[in-house]
Amino acid sequence: MLKNVNDELNRFAKYVISQSRANLTRGKKNSSNKLYNSLDSNVKVSKNSFEITFLMEEYGVFQDKGVKGTKSNYLENKNSPFSYKSKGGKNGLKGMPPPKAFDKWIVRKGLKGIRNKKGQFISRKSLQFMIARSVFEKGIKASMFFTKPFEKAFKNLPKELVDAYRLDVEQLIKTTVNNK
Secondary structure, eight states: OOOOHHHHHHHHHHHHHHHHHHHHTTTTOOSSSHHHHEEEEEEEEOOOOOEEEOOOHHHHHHHHHHHESSSOHHHHHGSOEEESSSSOOOEESSSSGGGGHHHHHHHHHTOOOOOTTOBOOOHHHHHHHHHHHHHHEEEOOOOTTTTTHHHHHHHHHHHHHHHHHHHHHHHHHHHHTTOO
């Protein structure tokens, strides 16, 4: 039932996912492909309601909306509900990100042989800590990789959904009339 509505909602979800993936790649936010591959949607349509669920890795929300740092902030993050805090709290991410979380990222980016101001090599463990501290203080810049395609597609959705619903009702009427 409501095949046209179901098709339209699936088209909407497919567009949002494909554009979000393109934005990740274009914005160079796709180093491990983990977030890219996790993007998915689920559409449920019944005669009384419909529901669309978008799925992604948990950290994808932080990449999309950004996270405010403790000392400075990116202009793009001014509306972000998330922030790093020393003690956590509502929408606050407690403490600095774990330095170990940046290990594989450092390897993928080929950051090795980094030297300090004195010309001494910096160990990978020290580099992990410096990156984690920088993220904690500066935050994560909002990329809007998901929000922008969602909002763009959502603006067009009401008209297309009404048209699809009209087609389903017309089909239902034709089927009902033909069965009598």
